[in-house]
Amino acid sequence: MPSHLKSTAVGLACLVCSVAHANLITNGSFESGTFAPQGSQTMTLNPGATSISGWQIVNDSLAWIGVGDPWGLDAQDGSFFLDLSDYAAGAPFSGVQQTVLTTPGYEYTVEFYLGSSNRWGRPSALTVSAAGQSFNFASPTTGTNNDWQLFSFDFVASASATTISFVGSSGVNYIGLDNVSATLTAVPEPMSSVLVLAGVAVLCAHQRKRR
Numbered sequence: 001m002p003s004h005l006k007s008t009a010v011g012l013a014c015l016v017c018s019v020a021h022a023n024l025i026t027n028g029s030f031e032s033g034t035f036a037p038q039g040s041q042t043m044t045l046n047p048g049a050t051s052i053s054g055w056q057i058v059n060d061s062l063a064w065i066g067v068g069d070p071w072g073l074d075a076q077d078g079s080f081f082l083d084l085s086d087y088a089a090g091a092p093f094s095g096v097q098q099t100v101l102t103t104p105g106y107e108y109t110v111e112f113y114l115g116s117s118n119r120w121g122r123p124s125a126l127t128v129s130a131a132g133q134s135f136n137f138a139s140p141t142t143g144t145n146n147d148w149q150l151f152s153f154d155f156v157a158s159a160s161a162t163t164i165s166f167v168g169s170s171g172v173n174y175i176g177l178d179n180v181s182a183t184l185t186a187v188p189e190p191m192s193s194v195l196v197l198a199g200v201a202v203l204c205a206h207q208r209k210r211r
Helices: 003-020 189-210
Strands: 042-045 056-058 062-065 081-083 095-101 107-116 125-130 133-138 147-156 161-170 176-186
Touching: 107 125, 107 161, 125 147, 133 147, 147 176, 161 176
Parallel strands: none
Antiparallel strands: 042 062, 056 095, 062 081, 081 176, 095 161, 107 147, 107 176, 125 133, 125 161
């Protein structure tokens, strides 16, 4: 293969790779927004609130917690995290959701950290939903006071925009959520061929222009 064709092929591969690894979630660690603590470095947000940049609160109230809370809990990433129980005992639990741009037929992977605590009751659990698919995730039944477990969830997009939601499903006084991401992980096989053909078309056009 001519060197200029090789470099173009490498460039296309790098472009696809960078798109696949780009995080579609805005503010996945809940670091930005209008944080106005009401005490204990905690802000209670009610359903419909959009104080956390990129996110909407659903189902019930939650606690947005910063550094210096009195409960011995810390964020998994950055300075802020969520408690979907709003540090109140038992259901109903809160949740958050965000709508991201997707391509129908493509597969995406959502990753997140679920927080749990011996001091505030175990296990904690939440349900992740996207594109009509959902799954429940639960923390271990044993651990320490400030534990974070990484979980992942795969879904196939059915529209050009997909709402991803995280809603508490079980817990006592604490259901932690932090460090959320969503990335493209698989392109349908026919689309792979389309990408190759598109690349060939671009190269042919380039060759004709040179002549």
